[in-house]
Amino acid sequence: MIQNLGPRIMLGGLLTAMAATFAVAQPAPAAGRGAALYVSKGCYECHGLAAQGAFVVGPALSPLRPPLAVFSAYIRAPVGQMPPYGLAVLSQSEVEDIFAYLRGLPKAPGAAQITILAPYVAKPCEPAANHETCGQPPRAPPK
Ligand code: HEC
Numbered sequence: 001m002i003q004n005l006g007p008r009i010m011l012g013g014l015l016t017a018m019a020a021t022f023a024v025a026q027p028a029p030a031a032g033r034g035a036a037l038y039v040s041k042g043c044y045e046c047h048g049l050a051a052q053g054a055f056v057v058g059p060a061l062s063p064l065r066p067p068l069a070v071f072s073a074y075i076r077a078p079v080g081q082m083p084p085y086g087l088a089v090l091s092q093s094e095v096e097d098i099f100a101y102l103r104g105l106p107k108a109p110g111a112a113q114i115t116i117l118a119p120y121v122a123k124p125c126e127p128a129a130n131h132e133t134c135g136q137p138p139r140a141p142p143k
Pocket of ligand 1: 038041043044045057059060071074075079082
């Protein structure tokens with residue numbers, strides 16, 4: 001009886017190994033690949049790790065508004081300081097993965113929604129406001 005189980009255990013092990021190999025061979029979802037490319041291709045250097053944009057360096061890419069065709073055309077031939085990403089460094093499917101990643105990012109809360117930052121958020125300028133101080137953040141947060 002015990003001897004008969006040997007081949008079954010081996011077959012079970014083989015099937016488990018095959019399943020593991022199959023799972024590894026499955027392509028990661030586009031957004032997952034895009035997240036890795038966003039870092040490895042250096043987008044984050046200028047646009048921020050959460051695509052939030054960085055003052056002076058690169059605009060926010062989240063929420064991402066342009067459709068894929070516009071996004072893709074811009075990356076190939078940017079008009080300003082951004083370096084062009086040609087096909088040799090970024091394939092079209094890689095552009096699509098990054099697009100999927102950026103489109104899938106959850107909306108980040110604004111500074112006004114973050115308790116510790118809220119006191120620093122500039123007040124909007126109302127027509128009757130004091131125009132020397134409106135639009136300026138307070139110098140020190142209220143205690
Ligand atoms: C060296 C800095 C730098 C890197 C690296 C960089 N960008 Fe940019 N990117 C910019 C700047 C600066 C702009 C603003 C316009 C300009 O100067 O081209 C921009 C603009 C853009 C825009 C247009 C945004 C808009 O609101 O008009 C997109 C889309 C974009 N970048 C995507 C990417 C992606 C995707 C990557 C990585 C593959 C990347 N960028 C890498 C600096 C960079």
